Amino acid sequence: MTNKELADLLLPGVSSDIEFYEKKYPKRNLSEKAIVTRFAPSPTGFVHMGSLFASFIEKKAANDTDGVFYLRIEDTDQKREVENGVTGIINDLKNFDITIDEGMISETEGKGEYGPYIQSERKEIYQTYVKHLIEEGLAYPCFCSHEEIEETRQIQEKRKQRIGYYGRFAVCRRLTPEDIKAKVEAGEPYIIRFKSPGSFDNKIKVHDLVKGDIEFPENDMDLVILKSDGLPTYHFAHAIDDHLMHTTHVIRGDEWVSSLPIHVQLFKTLGFEAPKYAHLSPIMKEEDGKKRKLSKRKDPEAAVSYYHEKGIPVEAVKLYLMTIANTNFEQWYDCNKDKTLDDFKFDFKKISSSGALFDVDKLYNISKNYISYLKATEVYDGAYTWASNYDLEFKKILEDHKEFAINLFNIEREQKKPRKDYSCYSEIKSLIWYMFDELYTGDINYEFQSITDKEEISSILKLYIEKYYDINDDKETWFNKMKDLASDLGYAREVKEYKENPDNFKGHVGDISMVLRVALTSKSMTPDLYEIMKLLGIDKIKERYSKFI
RNA sequence: GGCCCGUUGGUGAAGUGGUUCAACACACAUGCCUUUCACGCAUGCAUUCAUGGGUUCAAAUCCCGUACGGGUCACCA
Numbered sequence: 001m002t003n004k005e006l007a008d009l010l011l012p013g014v015s016s017d018i019e020f021y022e023k024k025y026p027k028r029n030l031s032e033k034a035i036v037t038r039f040a041p042s043p044t045g046f047v048h049m050g051s052l053f054a055s056f057i058e059k060k061a062a063n064d065t066d067g068v069f070y071l072r073i074e075d076t077d078q079k080r081e082v083e084n085g086v087t088g089i090i091n092d093l094k095n096f097d098i099t100i101d102e103g104m105i106s107e108t109e110g111k112g113e114y115g116p117y118i119q120s121e122r123k124e125i126y127q128t129y130v131k132h133l134i135e136e137g138l139a140y141p142c143f144c145s146h147e148e149i150e151e152t153r154q155i156q157e158k159r160k161q162r163i164g165y166y167g168r169f170a171v172c173r174r175l176t177p178e179d180i181k182a183k184v185e186a187g188e189p190y191i192i193r194f195k196s197p198g199s200f201d202n203k204i205k206v207h208d209l210v211k212g213d214i215e216f217p218e219n220d221m222d223l224v225i226l227k228s229d230g231l232p233t234y235h236f237a238h239a240i241d242d243h244l245m246h247t248t249h250v251i252r253g254d255e256w257v258s259s260l261p262i263h264v265q266l267f268k269t270l271g272f273e274a275p276k277y278a279h280l281s282p283i284m285k286e287e288d289g290k291k292r293k294l295s296k297r298k299d300p301e302a303a304v305s306y307y308h309e310k311g312i313p314v315e316a317v318k319l320y321l322m323t324i325a326n327t328n329f330e331q332w333y334d335c336n337k338d339k340t341l342d343d344f345k346f347d348f349k350k351i352s353s354s355g356a357l358f359d360v361d362k363l364y365n366i367s368k369n370y371i372s373y374l375k376a377t378e379v380y381d382g383a384y385t386w387a388s389n390y391d392l393e394f395k396k397i398l399e400d401h402k403e404f405a406i407n408l409f410n411i412e413r414e415q416k417k418p419r420k421d422y423s424c425y426s427e428i429k430s431l432i433w434y435m436f437d438e439l440y441t442g443d444i445n446y447e448f449q450s451i452t453d454k455e456e457i458s459s460i461l462k463l464y465i466e467k468y469y470d471i472n473d474d475k476e477t478w479f480n481k482m483k484d485l486a487s488d489l490g491y492a493r494e495v496k497e498y499k500e501n502p503d504n505f506k507g508h509v510g511d512i513s514m515v516l517r518v519a520l521t522s523k524s525m526t527p528d529l530y531e532i533m534k535l536l537g538i539d540k541i542k543e544r545y546s547k548f549i
Numbered sequence: 550g551g552c553c554c555g556u557u558g559g560u561g562a563a564g565u566g567g568u569u570c571a572a573c574a575c576a577c578a579u580g581c582c583u584u585u586c587a588c589g590c591a592u593g594c595a596u597u598c599a600u601g602g603g604u605u606c607a608a609a610u611c612c613c614g615u616a617c618g619g620g621u622c623a624c625c626a
Contacts, residue, residue, distance in 0.1 A: 040626090041626090042625085042626055074626065076625090076626080077624095077625050077626060079625080080625070080626075142624095146623095146624085149623090149624095157550085160550070160551085161551090162551060162552085162622085163550095163551080163622060164622070191624055211553095211554065211555095214553065214554075215553085216552075216553070217552070221622090224623080224624050226624085227624040228624055229624080231624090233623090233624070233625085233626090234625075234626050237626095253620095254554075254619090254620065255620055255621070255626090256620095256621090256626095257553065257554070257620070257621080258552070258553060258554090258620065258621040258622075259621080260553090261552095279554095281554090281555085281619085281620095282619080282620085284619085293619080293620095323561075323562095323574085324561070324562095327561085327562060327563075328563085330561085330562085330573075330574060330575095331563090331572095331573060331574080334573080334574080352561090352562080359560055359561060359575070359576090361560075361575065361576060362560075362561065362574080362575050362576085364575095365574090365575055365576085366575090372587095372588085412587080412588080415588095417588050417589060418587095418588075419586090419587050419588060420587060420588065421586090421587060449585085479584075482584075483584095486584095495583090495584075508584085509584060510583090510584040510585075511584085512584080513584040513585075514584070514585060516584090517584085517585065518585095523585090523586090524585060524586080525585055525586040525587080526585070526586065527585095527586075527587075528584095528585095528586095529584070529585075530584095
């Protein structure tokens with residue numbers, strides 16, 4: 001029996017014409033330096049922080065070089081299938097403004113010339129290559145049951161030998177065509193394994209863009225390439241897809257580095273040019289003094305939706321990702337505040353080779369800085385969008401008081417050194433609630449500081465309203481009047497004055513303004529009181545003061 | 550257990566043999582500024598680069614061992 005006949009017996013009705021696909025998916029018409037990358041998740045319905053990180057880098061690398069970034073869905077494991085799993089991924093990417101040039105755009109549709117972009121629809125392609133490999137004598141069927149494999153494993157463990165299907169443990173490799181024919185005709189189930197040409201004693205060196213040169217023993221395992229359901233394993237699909245889709249750079253998590261010998265070998269024996277590899281270290285998290293991989297089960301911040309819920313601007317998350325992606329980015333950005341992420345040239349060499357700890361504090365800091373340089377209207381828009389998704393009460397307030405809210409956000413903003421109050425949209429409400437009557441209700445907890453006597457407070461408020469407050473005053477006049485008020489009541493006009501002779505005064509102008517602030521907002525910490533008063537207006541000030549009195 | 554990778558302050562890190570080499574940023578602390586807060590400014594925070602040994606006139610930087618951490622060893626990706 002020839003290899004050709006064997007191939008027909010094993011994969012009847014499948015073509016082995018690989019030239020068909022080689023022609024169908026020609027080399028991409030791109031410049032030499034253009035990078036083609038892909039994000040290739042399983043359709044689990046959501047994107048993990050680590051994957052977002054990878055896809056972010058993939059897209060950036062492609063964009064920087066006028067290349068292509070595409071989305072391929074790896075659904076060869078049917079047990080993992082999740083309903084609407086693709087849509088969830090597309091949405092998460094969309095939320096982070098990661099758009100694709102090619103690939104899946106909905107649960108079932110793809111766009112681009114190199115599709116299908118979902119592996120379950122590429123079954124014929126894989127099988128064609130598998131059949132070709134059988135014809136070439138580079139692959140063979142394996143009839144071993146799970147139990148038999150397990151037995152071998154135990155033997156190997158006991159003898160302290162390497163575990164796996166290789167060398168003399170690869171029993172089906174030695175099956176004669178006649179054996180195979182008999183087994184197939186008897187209806188024995190089988191899978192297809194790759195006939196590894198490697199030897200464990202040979203060393204190979206693989207270059208990784210992040211980790212550098214890595215030396216491995218050559219792969220000598222006869223890996224499964226086609227599973228009993230007719231779908232390929234990851235390794236095989238990777239070789240076929242990235243070859244046919246002409247991926248130039250495979251960027252993925254470093255859990256894959258140990259498979260590198262397999263992948264390199266697969267590409268080589270298939271006659272494909274291997275892509276460049278960049279293996280990213282996982283994003284770590286510290287817990288109880290120990291580092292561990294950020295886990296989607298244990299860590300809410302591992303889910304990309306977390307940032308959406310918190311209302312951290314997408315741009316801020318991207319800035320943070322870039323600071324861990326390229327170690328020189330942070331300083332570059334510091335010196336180029338007017339530029340954007342697009343202006344920064346991503347460099348594979350500047351990827352840290354050890355796992356970065358995910359630093360939420362740093363993220364919030366970046367976000368806070370980012371928001372502080374936004375225009376008031378942009379803050380409004382961001383807060384409004386966030387509230388529309390997560391806080392309808394706040395959304396209504398923002399709608400009803402649009403002008404007011406924008407003016408509020410504009411206090412001490414749009415200047416060289418703006419205020420930095422908000423690190424994310426979800427916390428804005430808790431910082432400005434007292435500015436809205438809708439929220440300024442119920443039991444108010446007044447945070448008075450040095451002056452707490454009700455009588456005294458009342459007399460300060462009364463006098464201020466009756467004699468001093470004029471909404472038309474400019475800031476200087478306003479503040480001078482507060483000083484007048486202070487001296488009227490026996491307080492020092494200046495803090496210094498008070499500090500020099502504390503016995504001569506009941507307190508100082510700062511104490512007075514604190515009373516005015518707290519009685520108006522209940523809070524001891526607010527933005528500039530002059531601005532706050534102006535915004536609230538005389539009626540509301542009178543109302544709140546008299547309510548207190 | 551085999552194979553592979555990593556280890557610079559509380560955190561992210563710069564730095565790959567030698568002119569302040571432990572930069573910069575976050576966090577923290579103190580002080581100044583200030584009617585509060587925030588901002589800003591100033592100062593402090595690793596005599597030391599996991600650890601032991603070696604190479605060298607000279608090492609965080611090169612080599613070897615040890616420890617610790619991570620990854621992987623499926624008809625999962």
